[in-house]
Amino acid sequence: MTSELLRVRDLVVEYPAKGFRAKPFRVLKGVSLEIGAGETVGLVGESGSGKTTLGRAVLGLAPVTDGTITFDGADISHANRRQRQKLGRDLQVVFQDPYTSLNPAMQIGDILAEPLGVQGIGAKQSRARVKELLDHVNLPSDALQRQPREFSGGQRQRVAIARALALSPKLIVCDEPVSALDLTTQATVLDLLLQIQRETGVSYLFISHDLDVVRHLSHRVAVLYHGEIVEYGDARQVTERPEHPYTQRLLLASPVPDPDAQALRREERQELAASR
Incomplete structure (x- = not known):
């Protein structure tokens, strides 16, 4: 069993709301997950689910309202600038857009x-x-x-x-790193990430909206919906036989290169929507 590298416990992230006496907007509502050394955890959800906010909180780019983030045995929930600079050796990020990053x-x-x-x-x-x-x-x-x-x-x-x-980090937060690329280039980059993990033992928090993408390299998958994890477990189980209706909809929304398979998914998605 791999040793634990990252532990997120009951994480809450809120942002101030506009307007007099308006309640803060809660993006994450008590999220918990763990990543072991040399492990990839895929974090999946639609736009607005809070998945990028979780990644930003781990990196110190989003405020932690409540809960804890522990990295390599140290609480980094409210790390200051000097502590974050030291963390840069072990904690890195790959952003979504290769053209602006x-x-x-x-x-x-x-x-x-x-x-x-x-x-x-x-x-x-x-x-x-x-x-x-x-x-x-x-x-x-x-x-x-x-x-x-x-x-x-x-x-x-x-x-x-x-x-x-x-800097030979221990963990890389990958925030939609292939979503701006075509399908062929996506596969090449994902294979590169797998190769790097085999060679270096680095861990990934891999953030995506596409279950088919995270299936390619994740050991476990967490599904985020409106700031809460609704399904979390073995990657094959979650991406091939999801139990939660939201995860099932995500799976059916993932594009596939085969037109016949894509048409079948479209029909299944319509049937699922009609049954709700």
């Missing part, structure tokens, strides 16, 4: 070296590490002197993954 004015070599410099790693060691990272994500060495605009969406996401790997 990379600074267009910087060369790829400088983008990859930036997190190393922040942690006080010298120039010589940084250069060697950057070359390793390019090899790790299967990008050519001449990418160092090029800018993000010279790459495709899939290649840019490879650069973003390399940047997240720069």
